[in-house]
Amino acid sequence: MEEILEVEDLKVYFRTIYGDAKSLDGVSLKVYEGEILGIAGESGCGKSTLVEGVLKLVKPPGYIHSGRVIYNGKNLLELDGDEFRKIRWKEISYIPQGSMNSLNPVIKIEEQMTDGIISHTDMTYQEAKEIALEALSSVGLPPDVVQMFPHELSGGMRQRVCIAMSICLKPKIVFADEPVTALDVVMQKLNLQTIGELKEKFGITVAMVAHDMSWHAEVSDRICVMYAAKIVEIGSTIDIFTNPLHPYTAGLLEAIPSLEKRFAKSIPGIAPSPLNWPNGCRFHPRCSKKMDICEEIDPPLKEVERNRIVACHLYGGG
Amino acid sequence: MENLLELKNIVKTFTRAAFDFTREKVVYALNDVSFDMDVEPKILALVGESGSGKTTICKLILGLEEPTSGEIRYKGIPVSDWIKKNQKEYRKEVQIIFQDPFETFNPFYRVDRILWTVIEKFNLAKNDNEARSKIEESLEAVGLRPKEILGRYPHQLSGGERQRFMLARVYILRPKLLVADEPVSMLDASLRAVFLDHLKDFKKTGISCLYITHDLNTAYYISDYIMIIYAGKILERGSIEGVIKNPLHPYTRMLISSIPVPDPTKRWTDRVRIDITQLQRVSGRETIKGCVFYNRCDYAMDTCKGSFPPMKMVEGHEVSCFLY
Numbered sequence: 001m002e003e004i005l006e007v008e009d010l011k012v013y014f015r016t017i018y019g020d021a022k023s024l025d026g027v028s029l030k031v032y033e034g035e036i037l038g039i040a041g042e043s044g045c046g047k048s049t050l051v052e053g054v055l056k057l058v059k060p061p062g063y064i065h066s067g068r069v070i071y072n073g074k075n076l077l078e079l080d081g082d083e084f085r086k087i088r089w090k091e092i093s094y095i096p097q098g099s100m101n102s103l104n105p106v107i108k109i110e111e112q113m114t115d116g117i118i119s120h121t122d123m124t125y126q127e128a129k130e131i132a133l134e135a136l137s138s139v140g141l142p143p144d145v146v147q148m149f150p151h152e153l154s155g156g157m158r159q160r161v162c163i164a165m166s167i168c169l170k171p172k173i174v175f176a177d178e179p180v181t182a183l184d185v186v187m188q189k190l191n192l193q194t195i196g197e198l199k200e201k202f203g204i205t206v207a208m209v210a211h212d213m214s215w216h217a218e219v220s221d222r223i224c225v226m227y228a229a230k231i232v233e234i235g236s237t238i239d240i241f242t243n244p245l246h247p248y249t250a251g252l253l254e255a256i257p258s259l260e261k262r263f264a265k266s267i268p269g270i271a272p273s274p275l276n277w278p279n280g281c282r283f284h285p286r287c288s289k290k291m292d293i294c295e296e297i298d299p300p301l302k303e304v305e306r307n308r309i310v311a312c313h314l315y316g317g318g
Numbered sequence: 319m320e321n322l323l324e325l326k327n328i329v330k331t332f333t334r335a336a337f338d339f340t341r342e343k344v345v346y347a348l349n350d351v352s353f354d355m356d357v358e359p360k361i362l363a364l365v366g367e368s369g370s371g372k373t374t375i376c377k378l379i380l381g382l383e384e385p386t387s388g389e390i391r392y393k394g395i396p397v398s399d400w401i402k403k404n405q406k407e408y409r410k411e412v413q414i415i416f417q418d419p420f421e422t423f424n425p426f427y428r429v430d431r432i433l434w435t436v437i438e439k440f441n442l443a444k445n446d447n448e449a450r451s452k453i454e455e456s457l458e459a460v461g462l463r464p465k466e467i468l469g470r471y472p473h474q475l476s477g478g479e480r481q482r483f484m485l486a487r488v489y490i491l492r493p494k495l496l497v498a499d500e501p502v503s504m505l506d507a508s509l510r511a512v513f514l515d516h517l518k519d520f521k522k523t524g525i526s527c528l529y530i531t532h533d534l535n536t537a538y539y540i541s542d543y544i545m546i547i548y549a550g551k552i553l554e555r556g557s558i559e560g561v562i563k564n565p566l567h568p569y570t571r572m573l574i575s576s577i578p579v580p581d582p583t584k585r586w587t588d589r590v591r592i593d594i595t596q597l598q599r600v601s602g603r604e605t606i607k608g609c610v611f612y613n614r615c616d617y618a619m620d621t622c623k624g625s626f627p628p629m630k631m632v633e634g635h636e637v638s639c640f641l642y
């Protein structure tokens with residue numbers, strides 16, 4: 001597998017009157033070609049900020065403090081607006097969180113889709129429309145949809161329109177931020193399968209942000225678990241589920257209610273604030289396996305096995 | 319035995335937009351729904367997808383909407399009478415928790431105000447000291463530390479804390495019936511279990527709960543009984559173990575097979591069947607004579623088109639399907 005995108009020590013801060021909130025505090029990550037990378041973690045851990053940081057979509061008061069995003073040998077964060085525009089959508093596209101509500105309610109689907117295509121290429125309207133139709137059919141929507149307004153479609157179908165929009169220009173990577181949240185189970189399944197097919201049909205690499213571990217179990221190849229603005233563990237889906245190394249990952253897995261085991265255990269305590277992360281390991285106030293060292297030294301990410309990276313003092317002193 | 323809550327042949331229709339002359343104007347949100355809840359505290363789950371009429375049921379029970387036909391009785395007295403004659407008493411006994419913990423608070427007031435208002439309106443305490451100790455007791459009952467919570471503004475609390483704060487409000491009132499409309503869908507997985515455990519504790523103190531959700535996992539986690547609703551009709555109901563372990567209706571089976579199993583070795587192998595007629599879903603509802611699930615059903619037969627299948631007792635629970 002070849003690396004397609006690399007994030008190096010990315011830091012995204014938000015200016016507040018109490019000082020900078022470190023919403024993303026040094027994240028390094030590699031995305032391999034043709035995989036589905038799952039990004040998991042509870043709300044407020046920086047999942048969405050990571051995606052926004054990579055795509056340079058952080059809005060004030062947020063700003064990218066430092067770090068590098070390498071794509072095709074170039075550091076994306078050094079490109080200026082126009083240069084980045086050529087890559088965004090065409091090579092790296094994005095399905096924003098709650099995107100089913102981001103469609104303009106008074107414009108037909110056809111115009112919304114062609115608008116994006118035309119502004120990023122020099123196609124004619126007719127060509128753009130054909131591309132839009134092709135993209136819609138590849139996510140399983142009938143062509144009549146283009147003549148409709150967003151309110152005529154159900155939430156799940158609107159979400160698939162957004163998936164179709166993101167793949168119109170055959171990008172290399174799609175960042176999907178909570179693509180199935182707020183849909184009912186049947187629609188969730190359908191949309192997850194649609195995302196899984198992007199990889200098989202078009203060879204598109206997908207980075208999917210989702211808080212629910214069971215969705216990752218269904219489609220992701222690798223999972224990257226985040227906690228308090230940092231990555232705590234990366235590993236293949238099978239490894240993460242069968243043998244979670246970090247105590248936080250183990251806690252996340254135990255918190256999933258399912259029809260097979262009729263109990264679920266929650267992780268005690270609440271997530272810390274980005275204005276004031278705890279010293280040492282950020283998970284130590286909630287950790288059941290806390291040691292003295294955890295309060296003082298923040299464990300670095302360390303490769304403990306092949307393709308298995310974890311940041312915890314339990315696995316070598318760091 | 320007397321029922322706490324009784325819904326009998328409830329039909330609720332909504333009129334469509336006035337300018338849309340081309341189509342029939344009436345949409346059936348609920349079509350002949352009947353169920354009841356025991357006096358004995360139980361948790362009843364009402365499961366269905368978006369647009370199936372779950373929230374309409376919740377509004378009818380609270381008396382926020384009147385049914386088009388049919389009757390809702392609380393302790394044997396119609397809800398409309400409760401609202402007209404004894405609204406305060408009814409509000410004290412029947413409480414609700416809404417889905418979105420971010421929009422139920424007034425951002426200008428400290429959170430304490432919610433609990434103080436409740437105590438004031440329902441004369442729950444004789445003096446300030448008693449009120450304060452009641453507030454602290456209720457917060458502790460839902461696992462919040464009064465010192466950390468009181469005096470704060472809503473934006474300073476997390477989603478899980480806000481939702482539990484709403485539970486504290488319910489706890490102060492000690493209602494007989496709690497209607498919870500998707501209370502955990504905005505919460506993280508790790509916080510859900512905490513919230514649901516409190517609902518279980520409430521049951522022990524004598525609070526029945528109608529738990530409205532689209533998530534079978536959490537329904538299975540806390541409920542005693544379950545009802546599956548689709549397009550305004552109840553398709554299957556019975557004890558939670560019976561329905562989940564032995565689903566009879568094709569729709570229930572579809573719901574259960576759509577739940578992602580948290581095990582990467584057991585991925586889905588089948589595809590979801592998409593109903594293209596769902597495109598016209600909004601207008602389709604009023605014309606259906608037969609089974610509401612006909613268009614999406616794998617086992618659809620000719621008889622299904624003719625009339626809606628009646629509820630039948632099969633293998634320990636009730637199901638409305640011509641297969642049985």
